[in-house]
Amino acid sequence: MRISPKIFVCCILMFSGWMSRAQNETYLLPFDNRIELNPALAGLNKNSSYRTGNQYSHLNSEETYNLFYASWDAYSNKLKGGVALNFSQGMLSKQNITTTSLGFFYSGFPIKINDSKILFTGGTDVLAATKHWAVAFLNNIIPHDNDALVEQGESFFRYYIFKPKFGFLWTNNSLQIGVTSTVLHTRNVAYSLIEPTTTLGYTLYVSKKMDNRVRDLYSKPFEMSPELIVFYREEITIARLRLLAEYTNKTWGAFIQNDFTNQITTLGGTIGYRHNFMRFNLNAGMGIPGASDYNAFMCEFSFNIIVPPFRHSKYNPWAPPKR
Numbered sequence: 001m002r003i004s005p006k007i008f009v010c011c012i013l014m015f016s017g018w019m020s021r022a023q024n025e026t027y028l029l030p031f032d033n034r035i036e037l038n039p040a041l042a043g044l045n046k047n048s049s050y051r052t053g054n055q056y057s058h059l060n061s062e063e064t065y066n067l068f069y070a071s072w073d074a075y076s077n078k079l080k081g082g083v084a085l086n087f088s089q090g091m092l093s094k095q096n097i098t099t100t101s102l103g104f105f106y107s108g109f110p111i112k113i114n115d116s117k118i119l120f121t122g123g124t125d126v127l128a129a130t131k132h133w134a135v136a137f138l139n140n141i142i143p144h145d146n147d148a149l150v151e152q153g154e155s156f157f158r159y160y161i162f163k164p165k166f167g168f169l170w171t172n173n174s175l176q177i178g179v180t181s182t183v184l185h186t187r188n189v190a191y192s193l194i195e196p197t198t199t200l201g202y203t204l205y206v207s208k209k210m211d212n213r214v215r216d217l218y219s220k221p222f223e224m225s226p227e228l229i230v231f232y233r234e235e236i237t238i239a240r241l242r243l244l245a246e247y248t249n250k251t252w253g254a255f256i257q258n259d260f261t262n263q264i265t266t267l268g269g270t271i272g273y274r275h276n277f278m279r280f281n282l283n284a285g286m287g288i289p290g291a292s293d294y295n296a297f298m299c300e301f302s303f304n305i306i307v308p309p310f311r312h313s314k315y316n317p318w319a320p321p322k323r
Contacts, residue, residue, distance in 0.1 A: 028055050028067045028090075029231055029238050029257070031270075031283045032302040035071040035086045037229060038178040038205040039105035040121035040169035043075030043082020046309040053281075053302030059262060060294050066091050073105075075309070081108020086125060101127040105165065116172035121180070125163040159186045171209075178205045184233070201233035222247050236261050242270065249274045251281060263293040279304040 032053055034041040052070040059065075073084035086103040105123030167180030182201040206228040227242045242255035253270030268285015280303055287296035 027231065027233065027236050027238065028057055028065055029229065029240060030055055030067065030069055031242075031300050032281055032304060033069045033071055033086070033088075035073055035084045035105060036069065036088075037203060038121070038167060038169055038180050039084055039086075039123055039165055040107045040119045040167055040178055040180075041082075041176075042073035042084035042105055042107040042121070044107075044119075044169075044171070046075040048072075048074040048307045048309075050305040051302065052304075053300055055298065055300035057296070057298040059264070059296050079106065079108065081106055082119075083107075084123070089130075097129055099127055100130040101125050101163075103163070103165075107169075116170060119169045119171070120166075121168070122164075122166050124165065127161040127163065161186050167203075169205075174209050176205070176207045176209060179203070180205070182233070199234045201231070201236075203232075204228070204230040244270060246274070251279075253283075255283070255285065257285065257298075259296075262296075264296045265291040266296065266298060268298070277305050277307050279306065 030036050030053065032051055034049075034051065050070075050072050053068075055067045055069075057065040057067075067088060067090045069086070069088040071084060071086045073082055075081070076083050084105045084107070086101075086105065088101045089099065090101075091098045103123060103125030105121055107119050107121040109120045111118045162183075162185045164183045164185075165180055167178060169176060169178035171177075180203040182203070183198065184201060185198045208225040208227075222245070224243065224245045227240075227244065229238075229240045229242075231238045237260040238257065239260070240255055240257040242253055244251060244253040251270065251272030251274065253272075255266075255268055255270065257266040257268075258264075259266070265288045266285040267288050268283060270281060270283045272279060272281035274280075280301075282299070282301050284299040285297075287294055289295070
């Protein structure tokens with residue numbers, strides 16, 4: 001399958017997000033969007049993957065967030081590295097803001113060290129408050145003879161947010177450790193009461209590889225993988241520890257997440273099912289009473305397609321793969 005059909009399939013997944021509601025730049029930490037966690041995972045092991053999901057987070061009666069995401073990544077022989085597209089659409093209920101974000105990333109320049117290697121990544125996301133701009137556009141073109149226009153206040157987003165990301169991933173046969181640095185830069189495109197700012201963010205990703213294949217054959221019916229993610233940005237700090245277990249085609253897990261910004265400690269679990277290359281996962285949890293300021297609730301449903309590399313030669317289809 002060539003690159004262009006893959007991009008077409010990813011666009012279909014991304015545009016399905018127009019029918020969903022979701023967050024602004026207030027951060028939600030997705031479970032299965034690996035490109036958001038560390039773009040260096042793009043095309044890892046020369047796999048192609050399509051990941052889409054929706055995360056809902058309820059803090060209280062005034063603050064509810066929802067995030068839809070879709071990402072595609074693959075290994076490109078021409079570019080000698082992994083490429084990825086990352087799409088998200090979100091909503092913040094308190095201000096009724098809907099945003100759209102689209103990004104592109106590249107992962108490559110491997111440095112081999114014994115039985116491990118280091119990959120470097122770079123790219124950017126661009127975020128805009130699409131619903132606000134649509135409302136402003138309609139207010140300008142539709143006549144309002146009898147109805148007064150709704151004045152947009154300070155919360156109206158009159159700027160774009162650029163999110164360049166740079167990072168690395170160290171990986172060997174059993175472990176993955178990576179750090180991603182994000183520069184958030186706001187740029188005004190009209191008069192705004194909000195001053196442009198530039199802030200830094202960092203994401204630590206540590207995970208044990210859950211790949212029990214040896215020469216493309218599954219050698220173990222049971223596999224366990226711990227995963228640690230720490231996200232830090234000015235006024236936002238989130239840490240999550242998750243333990244996943246796979247037995248043939250079933251997935252179980254448990255996680256604890258601490259939102260230091262909102263003082264919420266969430267305890268939850270994961271349940272999933274795998275069929276061939278497809279994976280369905282459901283993550284859900286609630287704030288621990290006494291340890292959280294709110295009786296918060298969060299859940300995320302995700303659908304993933306992970307396709308391993310397919311080796312085929314039209315001139316000699318029965319030849320063994322080159323090593």
